Amino acid sequence: MTSLDKPGVVAGPRSGRPRRRRVGAGGRRGVPLPLLLPALVALAFLLLPLLALLVRAPWHSLPDQLTSTEVWQALQLSLVTATAATAVSLVLGVPLAWLLARTEFPGRRLVRALVTLPLVLPPVVGGVALLLALGRNGVIGQWLDSWFGITLPFTTTGVVIAEAFVAMPFLVISVEGTLRAADPRYEEAATTLGASRFTAFRRVTLPLIAPGIAAGAVLAWARALGEFGATITFAGNFPGRTQTMPLAVYLALQNDPEAAIALSLVLLAVSIAVLAGLRDRWMTTS
Amino acid sequence: MTRSVRRTRRMLQLAGAGAAALMALSACSSSSDSKDASGSSDTSSASPKVSGDITVFAAASLKESFTALGKEFEQEHPGTKVNFNFGGSDTLAASITGGAPADVFAAASPKTMKIVTDKGDAAGTPATFVRNQLEIATLPGNPDKVSSLKDLTKSGLKVVLCDKTVPCGAAAQKTLDAGKVELTPASYEQDVKSALTKVELKEADAAVVYKTDVKAAGGKVEGVEFPESAEAINDYPIVLLKDAPNAEAAKAFIALVQSAEGQKVLSGAGFLKP
Amino acid sequence: MTNPHHTTADDTHPHPQGPPGLDAHLVVDRSGFRLDVTLTAAPGDVVALLGPNGAGKTTALRALAGLTPLTEGHLRLDGTALEDTPPESRPVGVVFQDYLLFPHLSALDNVAFGPRCRGAGKAEARTQAAAWLERMGLSGHAGVKPRRLSGGQAQRVALARALATRPRLLLLDEPLAALDARTRLEVRAQLRRHLAEFEAVSVLVTHDPLDAMVLADRLVVVEHGRVVQEGTPADIARHPRTDYIARLVGLNLYRGQAAGHAVRLDAGPVITTTEELSGPVFVAFPPSAVTLFRDRPSGASARNLWRCEVAGLETQGDQIRADLTGELPLAADLTTVAAAELDLHPGASVWATVKATQTHAYPA
Numbered sequence: 001m002t003s004l005d006k007p008g009v010v011a012g013p014r015s016g017r018p019r020r021r022r023v024g025a026g027g028r029r030g031v032p033l034p035l036l037l038p039a040l041v042a043l044a045f046l047l048l049p050l051l052a053l054l055v056r057a058p059w060h061s062l063p064d065q066l067t068s069t070e071v072w073q074a075l076q077l078s079l080v081t082a083t084a085a086t087a088v089s090l091v092l093g094v095p096l097a098w099l100l101a102r103t104e105f106p107g108r109r110l111v112r113a114l115v116t117l118p119l120v121l122p123p124v125v126g127g128v129a130l131l132l133a134l135g136r137n138g139v140i141g142q143w144l145d146s147w148f149g150i151t152l153p154f155t156t157t158g159v160v161i162a163e164a165f166v167a168m169p170f171l172v173i174s175v176e177g178t179l180r181a182a183d184p185r186y187e188e189a190a191t192t193l194g195a196s197r198f199t200a201f202r203r204v205t206l207p208l209i210a211p212g213i214a215a216g217a218v219l220a221w222a223r224a225l226g227e228f229g230a231t232i233t234f235a236g237n238f239p240g241r242t243q244t245m246p247l248a249v250y251l252a253l254q255n256d257p258e259a260a261i262a263l264s265l266v267l268l269a270v271s272i273a274v275l276a277g278l279r280d281r282w283m284t285t286s
Numbered sequence: 287m288t289r290s291v292r293r294t295r296r297m298l299q300l301a302g303a304g305a306a307a308l309m310a311l312s313a314c315s316s317s318s319d320s321k322d323a324s325g326s327s328d329t330s331s332a333s334p335k336v337s338g339d340i341t342v343f344a345a346a347s348l349k350e351s352f353t354a355l356g357k358e359f360e361q362e363h364p365g366t367k368v369n370f371n372f373g374g375s376d377t378l379a380a381s382i383t384g385g386a387p388a389d390v391f392a393a394a395s396p397k398t399m400k401i402v403t404d405k406g407d408a409a410g411t412p413a414t415f416v417r418n419q420l421e422i423a424t425l426p427g428n429p430d431k432v433s434s435l436k437d438l439t440k441s442g443l444k445v446v447l448c449d450k451t452v453p454c455g456a457a458a459q460k461t462l463d464a465g466k467v468e469l470t471p472a473s474y475e476q477d478v479k480s481a482l483t484k485v486e487l488k489e490a491d492a493a494v495v496y497k498t499d500v501k502a503a504g505g506k507v508e509g510v511e512f513p514e515s516a517e518a519i520n521d522y523p524i525v526l527l528k529d530a531p532n533a534e535a536a537k538a539f540i541a542l543v544q545s546a547e548g549q550k551v552l553s554g555a556g557f558l559k560p
Numbered sequence: 561m562t563n564p565h566h567t568t569a570d571d572t573h574p575h576p577q578g579p580p581g582l583d584a585h586l587v588v589d590r591s592g593f594r595l596d597v598t599l600t601a602a603p604g605d606v607v608a609l610l611g612p613n614g615a616g617k618t619t620a621l622r623a624l625a626g627l628t629p630l631t632e633g634h635l636r637l638d639g640t641a642l643e644d645t646p647p648e649s650r651p652v653g654v655v656f657q658d659y660l661l662f663p664h665l666s667a668l669d670n671v672a673f674g675p676r677c678r679g680a681g682k683a684e685a686r687t688q689a690a691a692w693l694e695r696m697g698l699s700g701h702a703g704v705k706p707r708r709l710s711g712g713q714a715q716r717v718a719l720a721r722a723l724a725t726r727p728r729l730l731l732l733d734e735p736l737a738a739l740d741a742r743t744r745l746e747v748r749a750q751l752r753r754h755l756a757e758f759e760a761v762s763v764l765v766t767h768d769p770l771d772a773m774v775l776a777d778r779l780v781v782v783e784h785g786r787v788v789q790e791g792t793p794a795d796i797a798r799h800p801r802t803d804y805i806a807r808l809v810g811l812n813l814y815r816g817q818a819a820g821h822a823v824r825l826d827a828g829p830v831i832t833t834t835e836e837l838s839g840p841v842f843v844a845f846p847p848s849a850v851t852l853f854r855d856r857p858s859g860a861s862a863r864n865l866w867r868c869e870v871a872g873l874e875t876q877g878d879q880i881r882a883d884l885t886g887e888l889p890l891a892a893d894l895t896t897v898a899a900a901e902l903d904l905h906p907g908a909s910v911w912a913t914v915k916a917t918q919t920h921a922y923p924a
Binding site for chain 3: 183185186188189190191192193194195196199203204207208
Binding site for chain 2: 236
């Protein structure tokens with residue numbers, strides 16, 4: 001009987017150090033060439049265009065370009081709308097992710113596929129679809145217009161809607177993945193302690209998956225910031241109201257490539273600043 | 287004004303540098319190209335021997351008429367195939383100067399054509415083959431009773447214009463300036479088709495677009511002519527490109543566009559004769 | 561506090577308002593598996609559900625907690641029917657297998673979670689939680705996050721968290737399985753003390769017979785979703801009724817037909833016992849009662865002597881457990897020295913013998 005107590009290998013302090021040592025050893029042994037070469041090509045492929053942007057940037061005229069009010073208007077609008085779209089995505093997307101991850105209902109797989117549709121849909125098509133749904137003459141939009149006098153196209157709200165439409169799936173998929181990876185028994189433990197399912201979600205699940213939600217929010221925010229097709233189709237293009245940075249870049253490219261490059265640099269710098277700021281979270285969750 | 291002048295000058299400098307670089311690059315291969323081109327130059331329009339694919343970059347407003355002409359061309363010259371790339375003239379010009387393989391460029395404005403000629407990417411001088419005039423596109427039946435440019439400033443009326451950076455936008459601005467009309471649109475659309483789409487979908491009440499676009503939209507919009515449009519009649523230049531992979535066939539296509547037959551198709555689409 | 565050591569297994573004392581304690585008939589049907597067990601326990605009882613993996617122990621526990629719905633049957637606690645009560649409204653506390661302490665909350669807030677959910681204010685819940693931690697000897701760890709607690713400490717926080725809701729039924733799922741062997745001894749003793757102090761019903765699930773025997777007053781052995789044996793630890797250890805239980809308590813167990821001192825085993829050979837019985841019986845003897853010889857022992861009586869083959873060897877402390885096949889499959893314990901002298905290795909043929917005085921026969 002004492003056999004049960006016997007296999008007394010001290011398991012405690014074994015976890016940390018050898019693993020680190022193993023990684024180091026792997027590094028010293030070198031990376032296999034069939035992996036290293038494509039990896040380097042991929043890296044070059046991703047970085048070269050950005051590098052080209054820097055090389056060809058009109059550095060001497062940059063101060064002029066960047067002090068124009070149009071640039072700041074567009075940048076401000078971009079930041080505000082991307083953040084608002086992320087907020088909308090969080091408020092609506094996290095519950096949807098929970099529903100997809102934690103409940104069983106008929107057609108759940110279909111709903112999941114539909115949720116991801118905006119990921120593959122060309123954003124312009126998304127913009128047209130939004131017009132058909134929420135436009136002044138749209139399926140729902142006509143009622144919004146006649147009952148409340150609300151029209152969404154050509155408004156800043158329209159920009160937020162277009163960006164949220166494109167960005168929310170990123171958040172939903174990311175959060176759903178985190179939820180699936182999270183142990184649902186924590187929620188069960190909470191219910192045995194007297195928590196309702198909602199309390200369990202709010203006080204246990206939400207804090208547990210916070211890093212995943214943050215990662216999803218960053219993804220969504222980045223996607224919203226870069227959104228072009230759905231925005232210009234649904235919300236149009238008017239400086240200060242619906243002209244976000246990508247729209248300004250695109251239109252500047254028509255007749256003033258230097259201005260377009262300058263705008264792109266600003267967008268790039270802001271994106272890098274934000275992503276770098278969130279790097280720690282980002283790294284630990286993905 | 288000064289700002290735009292500065293911009294053009296800068297553009298010219300940029301274009302000059304680019305052209306020099308391009309010439310340096312293509313120096314070694316140019317001899318064989320020119321030999322081919324000169325050898326086939328006299329067999330242009332009359333010869334039925336043209337064959338192969340040609341690629342035509344054409345302004346979006348030419349879509350319907352050029353597509354029809356392309357079919358006609360393929361019938362006249364069996365064994366040929368005409369591929370089109372319709373888009374905003376600026377985008378097309380940028381692709382051509384960026385090295386996109388094309389035989390023919392038909393632009394919606396001399397200004398965009400200039401981008402290509404300045405870079406030395408055109409073979410020969412562009413020729414104006416049609417002209418286009420602006421019109422106001424309103425909802426079917428013109429429910430807002432728009433009859434002049436000034437009517438577009440009525441409060442509550444949602445009007446969309448093309449962005450000033452694209453030809454239809456620049457032209458619209460010219461007419462507004464001429465009529466001394468101050469108009470704040472709901473949106474500056476990225477090209478004429480998306481401006482028109484906004485009216486077709488009834489999201490906007492009116493748009494200033496080309497006659498040809500109104501015509502192409504069929505009954506979905508109603509066109510209203512306005513006198514100031516005479517101030518901004520747009521020339522459409524066409525040119526054979528220097529690096530055309532199939533120059534012979536390309537020349538034949540340009541000839542077709544300029545022929546009486548081609549002009550009939552184009553005026554049927556609402557274009558004015560040059 | 562009631563006396564925790566109820567020695568009797570029958571606890572269906574008549575009671576005017578329905579019997580206090582647990583009265584459950586749990587039936588859960590789940591894709592090809594059917595759990596059907598009856599559990600009764602008086603307040604203060606500690607019942608262990610013992611069984612191999614997949615026997616349905618955890619399903620039974622989840623059914624008691626309300627995390628898995630009952631297909632049929634009933635569940636009454638202190639006379640109140642709970643079948644249709646959602647888990648959050650049941651007076652049931654659960655200590656989960658790996659504790660499931662909320663990693664983002666301190667030990668104190670983990671324990672305060674239950675009282676908070678049951679309506680206490682924040683300050684009140686924390687006061688209660690602090691008192692529970694003190695009872696568990698963890699006052700110094702109140703502000704610590706679970707990942708910084710040792711296994712034994714985490715176990716006590718989990719117990720405090722479950723008890724803080726003042727449950728009438730405490731469920732423990734493999735309460736010691738997550739611990740390494742050294743802390744296990746210590747925590748087992750502590751847990752025994754805490755369970756003994758607990759005035760309501762405790763049900764613990766384990767596959768470890770030692771945990772079950774140390775912690776519980778009564779064992780309920782579950783196999784294939786059914787109760788196969790029930791009784792005090794001592795009773796079950798002496799009279800195992802299935803191979804599983806016999807193996808658990810470390811006995812060789814056979815079923816056979818007794819005629820006087822001789823029992824003809826279902827496996828074939830006859831075994832001589834001290835008891836004099838007739839009819840179907842179980843015969844059991846511990847592996848340590850078996851003696852092995854490389855050659856047929858000369859002069860020894862031919863009784864209880866079988867020719868076997870070594871199927872496997874396993875070191876258990878300073879002992880070696882030999883798994884034998886042949887005339888009679890059995891387990892034998894011998895010292896490392898003896899194993900070396902006999903030159904035992906898988907495939908070696910040996911003679912096994914057991915003295916009649918060390919066997920134990922009882923009616924099946």
